[in-house]
Amino acid sequence: MSNSSDLKWLGYAIHDTKQYTDFKVIEFEPKRFEEYDIDVKIEYCGVCGSDVHSVTGGWNDPILPLIPGHEIIGTVVRVGPKVTTLKVGDRAGVGCRKWVDTYNAKYPNGDIAHGGYATAIRAHERYVFPIPEALSSEQAAPMLCxxxxxxxxxxxxxxxxxxxxxxxxxxxxxxxxxxxxxxxxxxxxxxxxxxxxxxxxxxxxxxxxxxxxxxxxxxxxxxxxxxxxxxxxxxxxxxxxxxxxxxxxxxxxxxxxxxxxxxxxxxxxxxxxxxxxxxxSHIGSKKDVLAMLDLVVEKGVKAWIELLPMSKCGEAIQSVKDNHVRYRKVLKVDI
Ligand SMILES: [Zn+2]
CATH class of the missing domain: 3.40.50.720 (NAD(P)-binding Rossmann-like Domain)
Structure with missing residues (x-):
């Protein structure tokens, strides 16, 4: 069932909304593992306007330290006993979740949700999407939000x-x-x-x-x-x-x-x-995600991306804030 014993739980976090580009690598505790949960070893994460609003404290008082990111692509490394839609080894994505937000949010049991500027994420299978083979991971990432x-x-x-x-x-x-x-x-x-x-x-x-x-x-x-x-x-x-x-x-x-x-x-x-x-309108359903990814493959839709190592996430946040991106930044995990 699990080969995730070597999974690291490290992420780029900000500790102060006034220093919103000052990311430091921290170790974090994922949510407690439950029977519908999936662990994804992250490879890429897109940078979204929501990340900027969150790390700058634009919408609310964030839960610090805060690891943002909800355009996540990686590989499934562990699945709970009730998971039916994905298996270990599958490529998968995690997008922007609204039940408990993907990051900067607290589960009912008090566990903290952290985002995709990290080595791994744990999420309910409802919020984890299979990625079509024809679509590259860095292309798929920014499409998820x-x-x-x-x-x-x-x-x-x-x-x-x-x-x-x-x-x-x-x-x-x-x-x-x-x-x-x-x-x-x-x-x-x-x-x-x-x-x-x-x-x-x-x-x-x-x-x-x-x-x-x-x-x-x-x-x-x-x-x-x-x-x-x-x-x-x-x-x-x-x-x-x-x-x-x-x-x-x-x-x-x-x-x-x-x-x-x-x-x-x-x-x-x-x-x-x-x-x-x-x-x-705000985000979309899982059904929408799957239909969108099919359309992307069928019609050859291309995300126009700039790829950066994840350690440059502070720089990426600043350029999204300043509107200097043409047209999405994608971070490659380097921790
Ligand atoms: Zn977003």
Whole structure:
């Protein structure tokens, strides 16, 4: 059953949110092993915006020391007696879990959940996913949160053939949203505050690229789109009311970015004119993960990644915070 006796439980942790790039290697206790649990020896972990929010204390008071990371890929080294979906030796991923968060969270019994900037993770099989053979580990990693965050609302809100889908922002999430919308068969309109990423967006599959820098940019697109997935912080720059006007009747504006600031004020007239709907979405289900990974393989979706040794996690966190990543950072375990 177990060959995990040699498994190390070491991770890169921050001890103070004011020194959020100062990671130190610590030894940690995983949660107590239960009958549905799986131990995964980690090989790669993606760096997500949530990691930045967590280590900087942006959302709440973190549980310190804190090992972030929820875009985890590795190999199964131990399975509990009731596990049926994976076996020792399988490649597997662990993503962003919401029952007890993947990291910076406490189990009901008081055990602490630590993330993927580490040598290993223990998780209930419900949150551990098989990875298709055709997909490399470093490619799969950022899809488990970044990819799923946009895949799931695209599918749930009807992106597909004959649909016109807008993607706001060409960043870590947007670069996946453009590719998934295209892979699902939609016509893709990309909105960005400048032309800087136009060539990238087109390479990702954008059919149309619209710079939102000019006043009245929305005029020629009013009433056009079925769905907009907003991956950008629209509290600074892109006017939300202009984007709403671009939706057709009963079009949906779905927010997936989680900026610290409030959303901008809009006028109700902008909503009533086309019966537009505003909503949000957070991560996705296990069923979504598996369907997404199949689509990735089938359509050749590529994560645009920068690979770093895990010891550079502080540097990676800073560059995500400063918005300097094109388009996801992935860390390779080196402890
Ligand atoms: Zn995430």
């Amino acid at each position: 970044g990819g799923l965050t946009v895949y799931s609302p695209l599918v749930r809100n009807g992106a597909g053939p004959g649909k016109k889908v807008g993607v706001v922002g060409v960043g870590g999430l947007g670069h996946f949203a453009i590719q998934f919308a295209k892979a699902l068969g939609a016509e893709v309109y990309v909105f960005s505050h400048s032309d800087n990423k136009k060539a990238d967006a087109q390479e990702m599959g954008a059919d149309h690229f619209i710079s939102t820098g000019a006043q009245g940019f929305e005029a020629e697109y009013e009433g056009l789109l079925d769905l907009i997935i907003c991956t950008a912080d629209i509290s600074c720059g892109i006017p939300m009311s202009s984007l709403i006007k671009i939706l057709g009747v009963h079009g949906r504006f779905i927010m997936v970015a989680i900026p610290d600031d409030h959303l901008p004020t809009i006028q109700s007239f902008d909503l009533v004119k086309n019966g537009a709907l505003i909503g949000g």
